[in-house]
């Protein structure tokens with residue numbers, strides 16, 4: 059069977075891996091330059107900084123088993139009931155795929171079902187076809203942006219999902235600088251501050267990701283990088299009397315669809331007539347575990 063998957067986050071790479079093991083011919087399309095999605099890792103020379111999900115918890119037995127397998131493969135390590143990456147969080151996704159089937163830097167804009175075959179095209183007008191099945195694993199506003207004719211009930215369901223946006227500031231320095239001060243950690247401006255240096259045990263390199271409180275982000279309308287940088291720099295100066303720019307390289311980021319705030323109460327969507335599946339973290343949950351479970355269940359219940 060020829061299958062196209064859109065999106066190479068955990069949902070897309072997991073379902074790719076399961077379908078590929080069954081001998082299907084699977085192609086995975088991703089608009090970014092690598093896999094990972096919101097499990098993104100930045101490379102600063104030879105150093106890794108996890109920019110999206112920094113670490114995570116696993117509750118479901120199937121997800122725990124998956125994570126334990128990744129521990130055996132030296133992709134994850136378990137500490138204090140959480141799973142941390144050993145070689146970058148994006149490896150969780152890239153370890154699941156075969157590069158030959160991976161079309162990176164390929165933003166799909168159109169999906170047409172003609173005579174029961176799926177025909178895809180990207181933003182540069184390049185066409186990919188024909189596929190027997192199409193699996194979409196991207197955030198719902200991005201699905202609704204595609205040029206695709208969805209049945210009315212599916213479109214209405216997707217419209218019910220809501221997200222919150224968050225702003226992060228990634229900072230790094232080639233010397234050891236500690237900003238993990240209780241005053242900063244306890245300040246309500248921040249949701250969390252992640253110490254990457256601690257995770258990877260680097261000498262003479264420190265990096266942190268400061269996650270701004272989403273409510274503040276919304277209230278202050280912080281969406282562009284300059285505003286995010288200025289706001290966080292001023293906050294840190296106010297709290298610690300520290301000028302980040304003097305000591306760190308600084309990278310602000312705005313995650314438009316960071317976290318699901320209202321999900322769909324189904325495990326996935328599958329339309330038999332169209333041979334179309336949709337899975338992701340917006341089914342029965344709002345996190346990495348739900349993206350794993352939704353993709354696994356779609357595979358097991360509809361695609362084997």
Ligand SMILES: Cc1cc2nc3c(=O)[nH]c(=O)nc-3n(C[C@H](O)[C@H](O)[C@H](O)COP(=O)(O)OP(=O)(O)OC[C@H]3O[C@@H](n4cnc5c(N)ncnc54)[C@H](O)[C@@H]3O)c2cc1C
Nearest residue numbers: 065067068069088089095096111165166196339345346349
């Ligand atoms: C800063 C941050 C911190 C987080 N922290 C945690 C945490 O601590 N614990 C936890 O459990 N979860 C956390 N999450 C949430 C978690 O990262 C997500 O739930 C999970 O990664 C979603 O995976 P996914 O595969 O469903 O979607 P995504 O990772 O969003 O993957 C979708 C992919 O589709 C691609 N794409 C989109 N449109 C197109 C297109 N038209 N064509 C081709 N490709 C396309 C995107 O580039 C992306 O790579 C966090 C998220 C963020 C942003």
